[in-house]
Amino acid sequence: MIRKKPFWYRLSNVKNRFLFGSYGKDVYIESGVVINRPRFVHVGNHVRIKRNTSINLHPRDKKSKEILLFLGDHVIISEGCFISACNRLVIEENVGVSPNVMIIDNSRVLGNVGLPSKEQDLKIGSVHIGADSWIAYGACILPNVTIGKHCIIGALSVVNKDIPPYSLAVGSPAKVVKRYDFDRGEWVKVSESEISLRGMDKEKGKAH
Amino acid sequence: MTFGHYGRNIYIFPGVHIIRPRFISIGDNVTIGKGTDIYVHPTHSGLKNYMIRISNNVHIGSYNIIGARESIILEDNVLIGPHVMIGDHSHRYENIEIPIKLQESTEGGPVRIERDSWIGANVFILPNVTIGRHSVVGANSVVNRDIPPYSVAVGAPARVIKQYDFGLKQWVKLDE
Numbered sequence: 001m002i003r004k005k006p007f008w009y010r011l012s013n014v015k016n017r018f019l020f021g022s023y024g025k026d027v028y029i030e031s032g033v034v035i036n037r038p039r040f041v042h043v044g045n046h047v048r049i050k051r052n053t054s055i056n057l058h059p060r061d062k063k064s065k066e067i068l069l070f071l072g073d074h075v076i077i078s079e080g081c082f083i084s085a086c087n088r089l090v091i092e093e094n095v096g097v098s099p100n101v102m103i104i105d106n107s108r109v110l111g112n113v114g115l116p117s118k119e120q121d122l123k124i125g126s127v128h129i130g131a132d133s134w135i136a137y138g139a140c141i142l143p144n145v146t147i148g149k150h151c152i153i154g155a156l157s158v159v160n161k162d163i164p165p166y167s168l169a170v171g172s173p174a175k176v177v178k179r180y181d182f183d184r185g186e187w188v189k190v191s192e193s194e195i196s197l198r199g200m201d202k203e204k205g206k207a208h
Numbered sequence: 209m210t211f212g213h214y215g216r217n218i219y220i221f222p223g224v225h226i227i228r229p230r231f232i233s234i235g236d237n238v239t240i241g242k243g244t245d246i247y248v249h250p251t252h253s254g255l256k257n258y259m260i261r262i263s264n265n266v267h268i269g270s271y272n273i274i275g276a277r278e279s280i281i282l283e284d285n286v287l288i289g290p291h292v293m294i295g296d297h298s299h300r301y302e303n304i305e306i307p308i309k310l311q312e313s314t315e316g317g318p319v320r321i322e323r324d325s326w327i328g329a330n331v332f333i334l335p336n337v338t339i340g341r342h343s344v345v346g347a348n349s350v351v352n353r354d355i356p357p358y359s360v361a362v363g364a365p366a367r368v369i370k371q372y373d374f375g376l377k378q379w380v381k382l383d384e
Contacts, residue, residue, distance in 0.1 A: 052243060052271070076309065079245060080271055080291075094307035096299075099245075099273055100291055100330075132307035137273075137293045137332050152301050152308065155293075155332040156350050156364055166304060171364065180304055187302060 021067050040066075040085075044073035044093065053081040058106070060086070060124075072131070087124045092131040098155075102140045103127060130165060150180075212258050221270070231276075233258040241270030241290065249277045249297075249313075269329075278335075279318040286321050289329040289347070294319055296335045322357065342372075 005028055017023045019038045024045035032051040035041065040057045049055075057068050068085040071077075072093035079099045083089065086106035091097070105127045108120050125143030129135070133147055136155040147153070148165025158172035166180035168187070181188045213233035221242035226232065228248040240246075248259050259276045262268075263283050269290040274280060277297040282288075297316030301308045317336030321327070325339050328347035339345065340357030350364040358372035360379070373380045 074307075074309070079243075079273070094309055096307075096309035099293065100271075132309070134299055134301065134308035138291075138330060150301075150304055150308065152299075154350075155334075156330070156348060168301070 021065075024073065037062075040068040042067045042070045044071055044075065046074045047071050047076070049077045050079045050099075052079050053077055053083070056082075056084045058084070058086045086122065088126040090127070091129045092133075092149075094132045095129055096134045098135055098137040098139070100138045101135050103129075104141070105143045107143055215264070231255065231259040232262070233260070234262045235264035235266070235284075237265045238262055238268075239266075240268045241272070243271040244268060245273045245275075247273075247275040249275070251277070277313065278316050281318070281320045283321060283323045285324045287326045289327055289331070291330045292327055292333070293331075294321075294333045298335060 009028055013027060016029070020041050020043055021039050022042045024043055024047060026045060027043055027047045029049045030051040033049050033053045035055045037057040037059065040059055041055070055069065059068055068088060069083065070090045072091060072095070074094045075091055077097045081097055081100065082102045084104045084106060089103065089105045106122050106124050108117050109123045110117055110120065112120055123143065127141060127143060128146045130147055130149035130151060132150040133152070135153045138156040139153045140158045142158065142160045145159050146162045147159065148163055148167070150166050151163050152168045153159060153174060154170030157170050157174045159169065159174045161173065163169050163174065163176065167176045168178040169176045176190050178187050179190055211229045211232055211234060215234055215236035215238065217236055218234055218238045220240045223242045224240055224244045226246045228250065231248045231250055232246065246260065250259060259279055260274065261281045265285045266282050268288045269292065271291050272288060273293045275295045275297070280294060280296055296319045297313045299308050300311040300314055303311060319333060319335060320338045322339060322341040324342040325344065327345045330348045331345050332350045334350070334352045337351050338354045339351065340355055340359065342358050343355050344360045345351060345355070345366060346360070346362030348364070349362050349366040351361070351366045353365065355361045355366065355368065359368045360370035361368045368382060370379050370381055
């Protein structure tokens with residue numbers, strides 16, 4: 001029951017090198033991972049995808065050679081994740097994705113009342129997750145979202161807007177709770193930092 | 209593979225991953241659902257006490273994740289739904305030079321789920337939490353504070369919405 005890299009994972013890597021769009025060194029994809037159309041995926045070096053993850057790719061032009069899903073170096077995707085890419089979904093290097101996270105870049109337009117939702121047009125966006133970030137358990141990242149560098153997304157939160165770099169966001173919809181203050185060199189709560197900034201402005205006004 | 213303590217009449221479904229089972233004690237009549245991951249990260253390998261203690265008549269649903277660095281205790285007759293994550297440690301993020309993935313985990317604190325309680329589906333239980341006796345945690349909630357005994361808690365972060373009143377002998381809704 002102890003999980004180790006099985007001896008045949010090197011062989012499966014040789015096989016995967018032909019299937020994927022581009023494939024790095026020392027990649028470990030565990031059993032039970034389902035990837036349809038792997039030739040639209042770029043996998044960097046030292047990537048690990050844990051079991052029961054499903055990655056769906058739905059290219060508009062099935063003969064094109066552009067890459068829809070980009071996984072950078074040292075990315076880890078844990079158990080039971082769901083990733084769906086139609087246009088462009090980038091996960092930069094050193095990103096950790098916790099179990100049961102959902103990352104999608106496409107959803108349905110619910111404009112026409114006469115049609116069932118599954119027959120309506122797809123709304124296609126793009127998702128970008130910055131380097132060094134951490135996405136905690138069960139979060140959901142919706143289309144047209146950019147998450148900056150070194151961000152933390154809290155557990156079971158729903159991200160529907162852009163998150164600035166160096167910040168901690170929680171809740172559904174996700175709101176920024178903490179941010180790294182480069183002047184002070186520490187993490188500060190967002191309301192506090194805003195107050196302090198206003199105070200600084202006032203002091204500056206007095207000085208002038 | 210040897211468990212620290214292994215009771216009678218246990219059923220562990222296929223597809224359960226357990227890392228370092230010698231730090232785990234399991235009581236009688238326990239069921240662990242499929243796809244569950246149980247991780248133990250002891251501070252040093254010579255540790256003698258059990259880090260995860262699962263008592264009698266506990267049912268753990270499918271696709272759960274239980275990660276222990278300090279101690280996790282599930283008391284008698286606890287029912288845990290599917291896709292629940294129980295962790296007693298989390299990641300540090302303060303140093304902006306190092307990726308969060310590579311920073312060492314926090315010290316955390318023990319998690320304890322007392323007798324007869326019920327945890328719903330997709331719940332996330334943070335470190336340093338005690339869930340009181342005979343209480344219910346609703347689906348999709350994030351528990352970051354202690355929950356008193358005989359209460360119903362829902363939401364992210366979880367708030368107590370109902371409690372058992374021993375004078376009236378019924379469950380009473382709590383207003384804000």
